Amino acid sequence: MVKMEDNTQNKDCRLCLLRDLADRDAQNLYQYVIKAQNMLTESEKISNTEYEERLSICRSCSDLQNATCMQCGCYVEIRALKKQVHCPHGKQKW
Numbered sequence: 001m002v003k004m005e006d007n008t009q010n011k012d013c014r015l016c017l018l019r020d021l022a023d024r025d026a027q028n029l030y031q032y033v034i035k036a037q038n039m040l041t042e043s044e045k046i047s048n049t050e051y052e053e054r055l056s057i058c059r060s061c062s063d064l065q066n067a068t069c070m071q072c073g074c075y076v077e078i079r080a081l082k083k084q085v086h087c088p089h090g091k092q093k094w
Contacts, residue, residue: 054080
């Protein structure tokens, strides 16, 4: 896990997912992500293996910041799970 410094300024975390961040706000948002994921039906989700592969690709993308895709503005941990959704990056990484 990445431990964010506890100070008055908000630190940006490039290449981080919400599940990787240790601060309370990120963990509260991660609980939201889990709820959103659980609302999807199994037929709407990709396999766990493919999901982890997508997240790995997102982690290496320069457009990932604070668990958010800067191309589309969504949390990658939700977007990457959806079967009918693709990477919004122009190069279509997944």
